[in-house]
Amino acid sequence: MADAHFEVPRLAELYDPLDPDRSDLDAYARLAAEFGARTVLDIGCGTGTLACLLAGRGLEVIAADPAAASLEVARRKPGAGRVRWVHTNATALPPVQADLVTMTGNVAQVFVTGEEWAVVLRAVHGALRPGGRLAFESRDPGRKAWLGWNRGQTYRRTVIPDTGPVQTWVDLTKVEGDLVSFRTTFVFDGDGAVLTSDSTLRFRSRGELADSLAGPAWSSTRSGTPPTGPGSSSSSSPGKRHSGRPSGRRVRLGPVVINRPAWRRLWFPPKAR
Numbered sequence: 264m265a266d267a268h269f270e271v272p273r274l275a276e277l278y279d280p281l282d283p284d285r286s287d288l289d290a291y292a293r294l295a296a297e298f299g300a301r302t303v304l305d306i307g308c309g310t311g312t313l314a315c316l317l318a319g320r321g322l323e324v325i326a327a328d329p330a331a332a333s334l335e336v337a338r339r340k341p342g343a344g345r346v347r348w349v350h351t352n353a354t355a356l357p358p359v360q361a362d363l364v365t366m367t368g369n370v371a372q373v374f375v376t377g378e379e380w381a382v383v384l385r386a387v388h389g390a391l392r393p394g395g396r397l398a399f400e401s402r403d404p405g406r407k408a409w410l411g412w413n414r415g416q417t418y419r420r421t422v423i424p425d426t427g428p429v430q431t432w433v434d435l436t437k438v439e440g441d442l443v444s445f446r447t448t449f450v451f452d453g454d455g456a457v458l459t460s461d462s463t464l465r466f467r468s469r470g471e472l473a474d475s476l477a478g479p480a481w482s483s484t485r486s487g488t489p490p491t492g493p494g495s496s497s498s499s500s501p502g503k504r505h506s507g508r509p510s511g512r513r514v515r516l517g518p519v520v521i522n523r524p525a526w527r528r529l530w531f532p533p534k535a536r
């Protein structure tokens with residue numbers, strides 16, 4: 264079960280209007296073009312922004328997410344009819360023989376145990392054609408972005424079309440090793456409703472990610488940092504992919520790109536792509 268933010272219809276409707284700048288997805292669109300991908304599987308597609316973008320460029324797109332409410336928002340978007348939407352989690356992926364699999368935003372971090380992550384990587388492998396690639400991102404634990412996840416630094420009041428003003432903020436609830444838990448609160452000024460969404464993300468280091476990808480299934484790996492990085496501000500909210508205010512402080516690793524099939528070596532270019 265995904266977090267309330269993605270599963271509860273009223274909250275899923277807020278996802279895009281609360282975070283309209285999706286320039287973080289440009290890196291993925293560039294990768295799809297660079298690789299000449301014709302079939303893309305977007306895991307944890309949420310409200311489907313990347314899926315619709317790529318489908319609009321003529322790619323065959325399969326977009327999967329376990330949150331029905333988010334998929335419902337996605338299906339109403341222009342161009343959504345060209346996307347194949349699949350209501351599933353990352354462990355039960357359709358056998359699509361994709362050229363490229365993507366996990367954007369915080370998706371790679373929702374798999375909090377090593378076993379879950381390993382199962383997902385195996386499922387991704389099964390969904391890729393030989394020679395296909397996985398591209399994903401993950402926040403850099405060294406930045407400790409969660410230190411800014413408090414009401415004082417994250418409070419916003421946003422006027423949402425057809426809904427009215429909504430107040431939102433984030434409170435850090437627990438840090439346990441590399442597991443970071445937080446609560447997002449939503450106050451709907453229109454009817455006074457207060458909803459919360461609890462989340463836990465795992466912050467894997469670059470080395471840990473590299474180790475998790477080191478196996479016979481994967482070949483050359485490279486990683487960079489997105490130019491206007493999702494979570495580019497250390498005080499940006501955790502549920503957001505990016506702050507909309509590039510600060511030059513990069514807090515994410517990625518996209519990490521890995522190739523199926525045979526493992527040879529891991530390669531992290533020194534510069535952001």
Ligand SMILES: C[S@@+](CC[C@H](N)C(=O)[O-])C[C@H]1O[C@@H](n2cnc3c(N)ncnc32)[C@H](O)[C@@H]1O
Nearest residue numbers: 265269307308309330352353367368369370373
């Ligand atoms: C922060 S949102 C990112 C959504 C989208 N990728 C984006 O960039 O806007 C995280 C997404 O991960 C999805 N998710 C949570 N658990 C998942 C799982 N086990 N398998 C696949 N997706 C999952 C949630 O439903 C949610 O849509």
